[in-house]
Amino acid sequence: MVALNWKLVIDTQDAPALADFWAAALGYEVEDPGPLIGRLLAAGHLTEDAVTEHGGRRVFRGFAAIRHPEDPYDEVSGIGHGRRLLFQDVPEPKTAKNRLHIDVHSDPGGLDVLVARLETLGATRVRELDKGPAGHWWVMRDPEGNEFCAA
Structure with a gap:
């Protein structure tokens, strides 16, 4: 059996900032969705309100991801195909101990x-x-x- 690609999704209040922390903590790379965002905006498949800027780059509002630096990734989208953490903003604050x-x-x-x-x-x-x-x-x-x- 071949190992599966996976991602762990973490609910956040500030996805890009938490992605920066965990990338530095783990030695991972922050994914750069800028080229994909540019293509989606140009094609009319995405509106400006779905995008923000973080660290001088365009990112999807409320989302950020990091990937293991040795794992493959899609050069068009920047999305990793291996060990990956996805951070997504949610409206409610953290209220209890993590279960994972x-x-x-x-x-x-x-x-x-x-x-x-x-x-x-x-x-x-x-x-x-x-x-x-x-x-x-x-x-x-x-x-x-x-x-x-x-x-």
Whole structure:
């Protein structure tokens, strides 16, 4: 059986900003939909109100995605065909603990460096967990309050 392409969709309040955080945290690339947006606008398939600007690029309003830098992607649309996170704005705020979260793993012995780097990107520490022989890790929050673990 061949591995499937997948994407994890994360509800947000500011999709482009959270995509920037997670791209930096994971070493992923932010997808650039600018060329696709240009074609869709020119063909009349998209209106200007569906588009905004972020980081000097045109993006779909309320959406942003990141992809693993080694995975294939469509050069016309910029959409990744492998490991991918899609961020989409939703009207309601986050109100409860995540039912699914990302674990970010450090190199052996590098947890302190990883946690410090994530904090410089906008993450916050919540609590440290000690799992005995399995080691310890930090429960953290991204800039929108979504929990994740650094191990």
